[in-house]
Amino acid sequence: MGILSRASYVVRSKLNAVLNRAEDPNETLDYSYEQMRDQLQEVKQGIADLTTQKKRLEIQKRRLEENVEKHNEQAREAVRQDRDDLAREALEKKKSKMNEIEDLEAQIADLQESQDRLVEKKDDLQSQIEEFRTRKETLKARHDAAEAETRVSEAMTGAGDEMSDVTRAIERSEEQTEEMEARAEAMDELQDTGAFENALSEEDRIDRELEQGRADTEVESELATLKGELGEGAEADGADETESESSESSATEPETEVADAEIESELEELRGDEE
Template identity: 75%
Template sequence: MGILSRASYVIRSKLNAILNRAEDPSETLDYSYEKMRDELQQVKQGIADLTTQKKRLEIQKRRLEENVEKHNEQAREAVRQDREDLARQALEKKQSKMEQIEQLETQIADLQETQDNLVEKKDKLQSRIEEFRTKKETMKARYEAAEASSRVSEAMTGAGDEMADVSRAIERAEERTDEMEARAAAMDELEDTGAFDDALSDKDSIDRELEAGRASSEVDSELETLKAELGKSSSSPSSSADADADADVEVEAESEPETESQGGNDDPAVEAELEELKNEEDA
């Protein structure tokens, strides 16, 4: 099989498949019924035309018969007047009209036979059309019932195209919902950990640690203040002695880091920067 033959075969098969899917039996039956009715109407029109033609020939035949009778009278009158020549002419015309009448009778008989055949065919065709109409309505009812049953079955089993689309839509909605729920949970977790605050702030990790240290220092300072207030309100000498001892400890604790920082760091630039920071805090 050549390429063109194969291509033609494939195209015809594809078109046939498309037509089969697009074909509606109800519409096909209705179309066939209308075509048969059109044919019946054409047959009736042909019978009417044939009958009209036959009537014209019959009228022409009657006129010829009247002429024949007229020529008979002319021949008799000519004989009574001893005009044999006129009588002969009248009889010749009569003979010509008789021949025409015979031809018309043959044509009329043929038309009558054709008309009878057409009437018989028309009756058979009309009977077939009525039979087809009954069968058409029965087939349409069966098809519509089968189609409705198929749709119900597809809806119940979810095998139909529309139900498949609905199922896919539900699956997509569930996936989208799960995704949005996971995203919302992630946002809540990030908000709880303070990630959003860190992201929106322009401070780095050193600034945040320094702020945390200052907050802790303020808490310690307030705690010492409360201790001092409680110590002043106490009347026992031991409390005063303890307060003095605590003060000495604090003084020693403050002096020791300075000594360590001075002896432990050999970098002059770092020492100078630390000294500047201390001066700023004292100021």
């Protein structure tokens, strides 16, 4: 319901209440019921706002985590290239991003607690509204029945207004009751279809996923570049290690032959002792 429509509805309700005050004393109950429904709507809006803010912080956290991994790889590559200055700078950036992640996690946890409290409040308030609605309708029905009976008795005894006034009062009461019941059923139907739970629009979600996809593509491209660079460095290191192993094996061959001769000599002595 728009602002103008709601204002018009309130004005009409007040005018009808003034005109029908003598035969409709249930205005207070109806007004209280509307107030409770307004409070419920405010709570749901608060939940939607908290959910939106929490999702934004979670997106920021994921981006920072990606930066941490990037700086970690930068530090490793810098160490491989004997660039301690670059490695130190990368580690400092990594530490800064990790501190930001800790702050975001604390904020996200606070928002989650607030959201849980609001959801609990919404559920309690909704239960109260349903209970109040049932009780209100029961009280109105009892009042209308008692009023109708009184007016009929007064009309029949000549102590009250005309019977037509009683009939009109009953008709107005029934119309108002049916309108209220129809609105209550409409609200229940909207609740069942999940209309109130759609806190974020579809367009916002698509935008976020597209943005995340672009960020992932950039990260994957940078990762592929780093892997290519690391592959070239690994081939060069492998060649150096092969040459080093060859020189070491050639240097240790005489030592190995001497050790083998000593072992064979000792083995012959053990065989002679056994014979």
